[in-house]
Amino acid sequence: MSESRGDTVGIAGAGAFGTALANMVAGAGRDAVLWSTDENVVAEINESHRSESRLPGITLSPRVSAVADPGELCRRARLIVVAVASGQLVTRARLLGEVCDGDTLFVHAIGALTEPGQRRGSSPTGGALPSEILVAETPALRIGALAGPALPDELCRGRYASMVCASPFAEVTAETRRLCGAPPVLRIYEGSDLAGVELSAALAGAYTIALGIADALEVGPVPRAVLVTRAVAEGARVVEAAGGDKKTFFGLAGLGNLLVRGPGSAPAGATSETAPGSRDYRLGRDLGGGAQPSVSTEGARAAVALIRVAAKVGVRAPVLAAVAAVVTGELSPEDAAAAAADTVAAAE
Amino acid sequence: MHRAPRLAGLNAERDRIIDEVTSRVVSARVRKSRAGGDASLEYALNEAAYHEILRLEKDPSAAAKRRALAWHKLSNRLARMTEATARESLTDLVRELACDVAGNFNHRVYRVANDVLPPALSLLFSPLGSLRGGLSALEGMRSRIVTVGPLAAIRAAAERGTLIVTPTHSSNLDSVVLGFGLSRSGLPPVTYGAGKNLFSNPFLGFFMHNLGAYRVDRRLKFGLYKDVLKEYSTVLLERGYHSLFFPGGTRCRSNQVERHLQLGLLGTGLAALENGLRSGQAVRPIYVVPVTINYRLVLEAETLIDDHLAEIGKSRYIIEDDEASRLGRIVEFSRKIIAHEGAVVLRLGQPMDVFGNLTDDDGASIDHRGRPVDPATYLRGADGTIARDPQRDTEYTRILGRALGAAYLRQTVLMSPHLLARAMFEAICDQAGTRDIYRLLRMPESGTHVPFASVLSGIDGVRRAVAENPAWGELSDSVRGAAAEDVADDAIRALSTYHTREIVRRRGRDLTCPDLKLLFYYQNRTDHIPAEALA
Numbered sequence: 001m002s003e004s005r006g007d008t009v010g011i012a013g014a015g016a017f018g019t020a021l022a023n024m025v026a027g028a029g030r031d032a033v034l035w036s037t038d039e040n041v042v043a044e045i046n047e048s049h050r051s052e053s054r055l056p057g058i059t060l061s062p063r064v065s066a067v068a069d070p071g072e073l074c075r076r077a078r079l080i081v082v083a084v085a086s087g088q089l090v091t092r093a094r095l096l097g098e099v100c101d102g103d104t105l106f107v108h109a110i111g112a113l114t115e116p117g118q119r120r121g122s123s124p125t126g127g128a129l130p131s132e133i134l135v136a137e138t139p140a141l142r143i144g145a146l147a148g149p150a151l152p153d154e155l156c157r158g159r160y161a162s163m164v165c166a167s168p169f170a171e172v173t174a175e176t177r178r179l180c181g182a183p184p185v186l187r188i189y190e191g192s193d194l195a196g197v198e199l200s201a202a203l204a205g206a207y208t209i210a211l212g213i214a215d216a217l218e219v220g221p222v223p224r225a226v227l228v229t230r231a232v233a234e235g236a237r238v239v240e241a242a243g244g245d246k247k248t249f250f251g252l253a254g255l256g257n258l259l260v261r262g263p264g265s266a267p268a269g270a271t272s273e274t275a276p277g278s279r280d281y282r283l284g285r286d287l288g289g290g291a292q293p294s295v296s297t298e299g300a301r302a303a304v305a306l307i308r309v310a311a312k313v314g315v316r317a318p319v320l321a322a323v324a325a326v327v328t329g330e331l332s333p334e335d336a337a338a339a340a341a342d343t344v345a346a347a348e
Numbered sequence: 349m350h351r352a353p354r355l356a357g358l359n360a361e362r363d364r365i366i367d368e369v370t371s372r373v374v375s376a377r378v379r380k381s382r383a384g385g386d387a388s389l390e391y392a393l394n395e396a397a398y399h400e401i402l403r404l405e406k407d408p409s410a411a412a413k414r415r416a417l418a419w420h421k422l423s424n425r426l427a428r429m430t431e432a433t434a435r436e437s438l439t440d441l442v443r444e445l446a447c448d449v450a451g452n453f454n455h456r457v458y459r460v461a462n463d464v465l466p467p468a469l470s471l472l473f474s475p476l477g478s479l480r481g482g483l484s485a486l487e488g489m490r491s492r493i494v495t496v497g498p499l500a501a502i503r504a505a506a507e508r509g510t511l512i513v514t515p516t517h518s519s520n521l522d523s524v525v526l527g528f529g530l531s532r533s534g535l536p537p538v539t540y541g542a543g544k545n546l547f548s549n550p551f552l553g554f555f556m557h558n559l560g561a562y563r564v565d566r567r568l569k570f571g572l573y574k575d576v577l578k579e580y581s582t583v584l585l586e587r588g589y590h591s592l593f594f595p596g597g598t599r600c601r602s603n604q605v606e607r608h609l610q611l612g613l614l615g616t617g618l619a620a621l622e623n624g625l626r627s628g629q630a631v632r633p634i635y636v637v638p639v640t641i642n643y644r645l646v647l648e649a650e651t652l653i654d655d656h657l658a659e660i661g662k663s664r665y666i667i668e669d670d671e672a673s674r675l676g677r678i679v680e681f682s683r684k685i686i687a688h689e690g691a692v693v694l695r696l697g698q699p700m701d702v703f704g705n706l707t708d709d710d711g712a713s714i715d716h717r718g719r720p721v722d723p724a725t726y727l728r729g730a731d732g733t734i735a736r737d738p739q740r741d742t743e744y745t746r747i748l749g750r751a752l753g754a755a756y757l758r759q760t761v762l763m764s765p766h767l768l769a770r771a772m773f774e775a776i777c778d779q780a781g782t783r784d785i786y787r788l789l790r791m792p793e794s795g796t797h798v799p800f801a802s803v804l805s806g807i808d809g810v811r812r813a814v815a816e817n818p819a820w821g822e823l824s825d826s827v828r829g830a831a832a833e834d835v836a837d838d839a840i841r842a843l844s845t846y847h848t849r850e851i852v853r854r855r856g857r858d859l860t861c862p863d864l865k866l867l868f869y870y871q872n873r874t875d876h877i878p879a880e881a882l883a
Contacts, residue, residue: 004731006729006730006731006732078730094717097717097719101721101722102703102728103726103728103732135716136716136717137717139721139725141744142726142740168746169739169743170739171729171737171739175730
């Protein structure tokens, strides 16, 4: 029997995380509707209950369905988890904005900021936070963010994961917990520091690249430990200066994400789709190994956007600056590592 | 022929409004009291008694002693009260508070005030004996107060729904100027909360008492009183009475454009909408109209900036000894206003809904991308019905507050004193190597000598920055196309004549600033524009 609109979870984006979340929600006894712009993915999910390109080998629950029409998504679900790549957010949000109303609750699971220069705003982040984009592009006001160490493959295997949902609206976090939480597999904690969670998740991606670079350069355990420690301190400073609570970075969205995205986060046999958190780490390793500079992952995009935020709010962020310099090709990994180490040592 | 404004119905409905307020406040408290503890009726009554006894014991008058005794008696009875008695005492207290708050409107007084004797409104803050002198000086205000903005849309919104007019607050003349500007723009009279102390002046009290103002006693600190005030405002809005709140709370001491707004009364618009939707009857939309009141010169600038800069001043909520309490200063100020065309600009903005969405000319709410949105959808819960959720509503009101703050910035009209003050302040800061106002204030006057040419270039910088960033404000007509030197001369004249202390003096090719505090006050109007943007 299909659930009412208020008891159905909508998920915008049928990537690995969105599909795994839908499957887990369905496994917990609720209906989940995925919105994909790819008709083939929609047909595959509806007809064979599979999404081979996103979650190979996984059979999805019959309570998971897919739609290609965002209007249908909004008609069937009041709570919509937006799980698309940051680069697609503006386009997808605009489409959702055409069909949703003020009663829709949006919770995004995007650990990045939008491309620099894409937005202008008076907030410390210049309108680049995903929540700011959802407000700007849709009529919805009840917005939240979902972040933390939950890998798609782990969710599908029923392994323990936790995430935090933050929103200034208690209703949003309560509904997300009620509809998406599936203890003991997925526990969702509630918070109100929306900007803090968004920034922490984005920063964690950027610092994961730094970890990959450090490992490729074989810096050794001590410099690596120093790097992680400094990154955590720096992340907390950036979050606080940009309007969040610095303690948020020490939680699931910041430190939790940083720990899960490092080496070993990708299960054996995982593809880049099934372990998105590790893409940042692999990019860092590739760059450290001499690959061409590339702003190709969420963490890399976050680094470039966040360094502007740090400058705007007047916070020193040498680790972030080093990551941004490497992914954009301004500095070699070796020079960036040396510059970051010197800056940290000189300033602290 | 004049059509009676909505406020003309206030007297006939006054008793019903008081009944409604009493019933709602008592019911809400009784509902909450079921949780026990701090929410109990005894606790609510005890809190009121505690605060009132503390307050009244500081007052040596016989009336205060009698009131304090009555509160003591109530307090002593609390422990022995049954639920029914506590409810009865609560009802009596709430009714008494509601009666004290409730306003009154006399249409004939309104006609006289607006049609026959407009400048009389300008004397709301003057003692009765000085009426004649004040009037002659204030006659010219009619042509000096300029009202701009989407007036037709606001007039239509007032016909279609209920307005909440939300102005910035710099001066005690604000309500006078605003009342005058609204009336002259064909907008209806509004009700507003005014400090109870203002009602004690026989002249002032007469107008306030008859023009719909309701009494706000800022000395009463207990929660029940705040409940009564908010519910009174909510009921008025539900019944279609246009209202006015100053979201900044008190007059802005620094002269910065207000950004930190108080949300208490602002949230009553949402409460009124929600109550209307839950009633299932046709609901009149509620429109929030942002207004900036832009003065070339501010009457109380000297007192306000002193208060802002003094640590102790930050805690003063009511100032009773400022320029607004001295008739001579008001008359002098009014003469200066008369001397300058467009000396006060009331800039009204496009009406918003109570969620901070702009509305279109047909009064429909639109989102950031201009798409229509039904305000009722923001109040729906998971089951699709209108759901009560105080935490959600507080957050919505915060969003409205932020939207108002942004509107205030956009609608700030910058005049020559603001441009000159900012340009000169920047030049002084550059020369001194600091922006710390306390360090700057310790400098001798010689430290404020700056080349006139650099100030002229600074004026152009401010004008350019504002022209390129509409979110930072707009330029008044008189400074938009004028030569920088003319803008500077006009500002020097204005700043050097009204205030008791000269602010800017020209010395050959230099300018000097004998009163950096006041220069700081006027430059603060552009404080939201970063210094880097002026280069």
